Amino acid sequence: xxxxxxxxxxxxxxxxxxxxxxxxxxVTKKLQDFHMCSRGHMTVMEALQTLNKFIDASDPDVxxxxxxxxxxxxxxxxxxxxxxxxxxxxxxxHDLGKLLAFFGEPQWAVVGDTFPVGCxxxxxxxxxxxxxxxxxxxxxxxxxxGKYEKNCGLENVLMSWxxxxxxxxxxxxxxxxxxxxxxxxxxxxxFYPWHSxxxxxxxxxxxxxxxxxxxxEFNEFDLYSKTDDQPDLDVLMPYYRSLVDKFCxxxxxx
Numbered sequence: 001x002x003x004x005x006x007x008x009x010x011x012x013x014x015x016x017x018x019x020x021x022x023x024x025x026x027v028t029k030k031l032q033d034f035h036m037c038s039r040g041h042m043t044v045m046e047a048l049q050t051l052n053k054f055i056d057a058s059d060p061d062v063x064x065x066x067x068x069x070x071x072x073x074x075x076x077x078x079x080x081x082x083x084x085x086x087x088x089x090x091x092x093x094h095d096l097g098k099l100l101a102f103f104g105e106p107q108w109a110v111v112g113d114t115f116p117v118g119c120x121x122x123x124x125x126x127x128x129x130x131x132x133x134x135x136x137x138x139x140x141x142x143x144x145x146g147k148y149e150k151n152c153g154l155e156n157v158l159m160s161w162x163x164x165x166x167x168x169x170x171x172x173x174x175x176x177x178x179x180x181x182x183x184x185x186x187x188x189x190x191f192y193p194w195h196s197x198x199x200x201x202x203x204x205x206x207x208x209x210x211x212x213x214x215x216x217e218f219n220e221f222d223l224y225s226k227t228d229d230q231p232d233l234d235v236l237m238p239y240y241r242s243l244v245d246k247f248c249x250x251x252x253x254x
Contacts (some may be wrong), residue, residue, distance in 0.1 A: 012127075014058045018108035019131040022160040024118045024147070029111070030161040035199045037173045037253035039103045044244045044252065045237075047096050054098055058112035066095050071231045074240065076221040085131025089243045090182040091221055094189055097163030097170070099254060113192040114160045116200060119146025123192060144202065153205035154188065164190045176248040184211045195219060 042050070051066040074091035081087050100110045113126050118141050121129050132138050141147055148157060159165055168187035171178060193199045194213045204212075 011058055014112055014128050016131055018112055019127065020134045022117055023109060023135060023137045024158060027117050027158050027161045034166060035169065036055050038168055039254045041251045042248065042254055044093065044140060045241060047099055050099060050102060051096065054101055056111045058107065066098055068230045069235055070095055071233060073221050075231060085243055086179055086182050086247065089247055092240055094186055094222065095163060097167030100163060100166055109161050110163050112162065114164055114190045115164055115193055116157045116203065117160055118158050120144055122193050122198045122199030124193040148203055150202055151179050151205050152203060154203060154208045157203055162190065164188065168198050170252065170254060174252045178247050181211060181214045185214050188215050189222060190217055
């Protein structure tokens with residue numbers, strides 16, 4: 001959530017490029033390109049260290065490497081839910097899909113708020129429908145439902161390609177032992193037009209509506225942990241390494 005009228009130029013450019021280029025054809029190709037997780041082998045902790053070199057061009061609130069935001073989010077969840085290890089780990093993991101930027105993907109295909117492709121953008125999509133100028137799908141799928149059926153379920157909807165969908169598929173491919181709630185949060189935490197804007201409810205099935213509460217609660221920790229106060233990673237690392245070993249052990253394929 002941010003003030004569109006006062007966004008830095010880098011944020012505006014990232015979203016303009018995203019809205020022009022994210023199409024059904026583009027997303028389908030990316031799902032095919034990345035479905036075998038063949039870009040490398042890393043542990044979760046190695047992936048986090050790699051994110052130490054990454055700054056999100058779509059986020060106007062933070063100018064520090066993403067690894068700090070990961071630990072800030074996890075610690076906020078730990079304060080509120082000391083008994084929910086899976087939720088704490090979700091906070092740590094949620095942005096690891098931004099490794100896409102190290103695999104040659106442009107930031108408009110990695111970061112930012114997500115939205116369904118294959119239907120007309122909803123009113124709450126950041127920068128509005130005018131920012132989709134030049135996107136061929138706007139004419140091809142120019143209705144609220146577009147290519148979808150009412151209440152088809154988000155499982156059956158193509159979302160714009162980025163770190164959410166990528167990490168979800170990495171965790172599934174590697175058979176990580178996270179519950180459905182965690183995987184759902186990871187997959188849809190950037191879907192702000194839905195979980196914060198209240199749009200796209202017509203695409204949801206009962207399961208989506210039941211799990212929405214977890215995404216909304218997670219958003220509290222994700223959004224409001226974005227500060228420049230940097231956590232002491234050396235102190236926190238042993239605890240979170242134990243959670244990784246429990247739910248996502250060893251080297252993962254990316």
